[in-house]
Amino acid sequence: MRVVLVGAGSVGRSIARELLLNDHQVxxxxxxxxxxxxxxxPEATWLLADACEVTTLHEAQLEAADVVVCATGDDKVNLVVSLLAKTEFGVPRTVARVNNPKNEWMFDDGWGVDVAVSTPRLMTALVEEAVSVGDxxxxxxxxxxKATMVELTLPAHAPFVGSRVDEVHLPADCVLVGIIRDQLPIAPSPHDTLHALDELLFLATPSAERELAATLTGRRPEEISTVHSDPQA
Known part of the structure; x- marks a missing residue:
């Protein structure tokens, strides 16, 4: 896969090293x-130029890229390059770093961004995921x-503790994709038993989230607290 990576700061260089280790062209x-x-x-190809200039992107042969990753510390640059990559060069996939959470609302397909990664939001989500039982x-x-990945840590008093996965009737548009137990991931099968404090990972639609949590915890939907710490993917 050919990846064009904009921004060679600590974040950009770390991404480049990982991609090169996985045999991608960077x-x-x-x-x-x-x-x-x-x-x-030294394994990467370098272009020392302004990525916001269309001439630079032509020189980089952006039209031949499979993915463009905008990883600079400037949200304006990340948005401009993402937009140019999509509209001028038809790049199939763009990934953009969000530095200021207040700017997240702009990082969507309107600006040519397929995947937005907000480090502050991601860290917040991981902290809250670790301490929120039943939420x-x-x-x-x-x-x-249109779809989300959500986590719920099953409380000890939840009605489905001790039940098999196939005995849990999930709402429509919700899929159990993983269980984390004792810090180890489990691919759920219909006959697996749910334990107290299991971390359950679901793919769901936003409209189904509250009903999903109510089903698993035995609480009313209006009692459910949803933590919206959501870097886009």
């Missing part, structure tokens, strides 16, 4: 990259909000 674009940064990742935590948002 081109890094950074206007201010020093020689030491270039030498730190629904939204971890990720897919396809501009």
């Amino acid at each position: 081109l890094l674009i950074d206007k201010y990259a020093r020689e030491s940064r270039v030498q730190s990742i 629904l935590v939204r971890l990720f948002e897919f396809q501009q909000g």
Whole structure:
């Protein structure tokens, strides 16, 4: 896979190293990259230029990229490059870093962003996921909000503790995709038994989230607290 990565700061370089380890072809674009940064990742191709310039993107042959990752520390740059990648070069997939959570609302398909990753939101979600028992935590948002990944830690008093997975009648548009127990992931089968404090991972639609949590905990939907810590994916 050919990946064009805009921004060679600590985040961009870390992403580049991981992609190279997985045998992907990486081109890094950074206007201010020093020689030491270039030498730190010699396996990548480098273009020292302004990614907001269309001429730079032509030089990078963006039309031949499978994915463009915008990982700079400037939200304006990440949005502009994502938009150009989609509208001018027809890149199949764009991933953009969100630095300021207040700007998240702009990181959607209107600006050419397929996947928005907000580090502050992600860290908040992981903290809240660790401490919220019985509450629904939204971890990720897919396809501009049409589907979500949510987590619920099953309380000890929940009605389905001790039940098999196939005995739990989930609402429509909800799929159990994973169980984390004793810090180990489990691929759920119909005959697996649910335990107290299991971390249950679901794919769901936003409209079904509250009913899902009510089903699992035995509480009324209006009593359910949903933590919307949702970096988009």
